[in-house]
Amino acid sequence: MTFISYAQNFEDIRLWRALKYFENGFYIDVGANHPSVDSVTRAFYERGWTGINVEPVEEFYDQLCQARPADVNLQCIAGDANESHSFYAVAGSGLSTADADTAKRYTDSGMPLQTQTVNARTLSSICEEHVRGPIHFLKIDVEGHEESVLRGMDFSKWRPWIILIETPWDRNQTWEKIVTGAAYRSVLFDGLNTFYLAEEHMNLLGAFDLPPGTLDDFQLCYGHSISHPVAEFEQALLQEKQRADLAEARLAAFQQSRSWRTIQRLKAILGRDQG
Incomplete structure (x- = not known):
């Protein structure tokens, strides 16, 4: 072992x-x-x-x-x-x-x-x-x-x-x-x-x-001071979470934009025409 x-x-x-x-x-x-x-x-x-x-x-x-x-x-x-x-x-x-x-x-x-x-x-x-x-x-x-x-x-x-x-x-x-x-x-x-x-x-x-x-x-061991300190993992995790939060915020803002609403209306019209 x-x-x-x-x-x-x-x-x-x-x-x-x-x-x-x-x-x-x-x-x-x-x-x-x-x-x-x-x-x-x-x-x-x-x-x-x-x-x-x-x-x-x-x-x-x-x-x-x-x-x-x-x-x-x-x-x-x-x-x-x-x-x-x-x-x-x-x-x-x-x-x-x-x-x-x-x-x-x-x-x-x-x-x-x-x-x-x-x-x-x-x-x-x-x-x-x-x-x-x-x-x-x-x-x-x-x-x-x-x-x-x-x-x-x-x-x-x-x-x-x-x-x-x-x-x-x-x-x-x-x-x-x-x-x-x-x-x-x-x-x-x-x-x-x-x-x-x-x-x-x-x-x-x-x-x-x-x-x-x-x-x-x-x-x-995990988090050993001369290998991979826990603080480094926590910092990396925080950075990834911040990136994810930023991406979600940008997506939410885009979904509220005029461009997004226009795309959704066009998709609905095309859907009716195809039907």
Whole structure:
């Protein structure tokens, strides 16, 4: 079956290449955002996988609950303690953050923020409650809050096979030592995310050697941002509707014209003569 990719930067294709031989797998998605748009886990859910989605924004959390009933959906953030935490929401986007410094940069650039208080839970406490087997991959996309998330995870007890963390700008991450110090190796930077592989699963390393290609037998989902954005289809549809409306208006105007009425009278006269 052709693999339909939803992820922003082919992350799901790379993960599927490494993990497609494992049935009924399990993932943790921290900063899950929308259940489909740019989702790293949607394709896996469609293939019978399940997991945990951590998403504090109510709009996206409600959508996850509706679209992913087999998943565990948690409306909270992941952090280094089970406590209340300030959260800075950017409406309708994946840029919301629990990191105060990142929020300040947003504010300085003129971006509107909504500050709210949300519950924070450590990944270890989430795993303790909901994980009963292997974690095949852990995805973290938290806009500057990565270190706090990682400090809340006991990697000696809970061992995701693969970790991918969005790291688009600064490649000298202070938190990376938490991951590498827990016996994970950095195996790929794809321009947006860094992929880490557990030392005990280095047999999967070959899956990261090459970029996604035709032999991966994949298609981009409808409306994918780098293929055929939905907005383009909607614009084309609007243009066609406008052309159709204009044609109908011109036809209606012609039917009301003197020329049209003259043609109709001639047709009626010819019809009587032929009769």
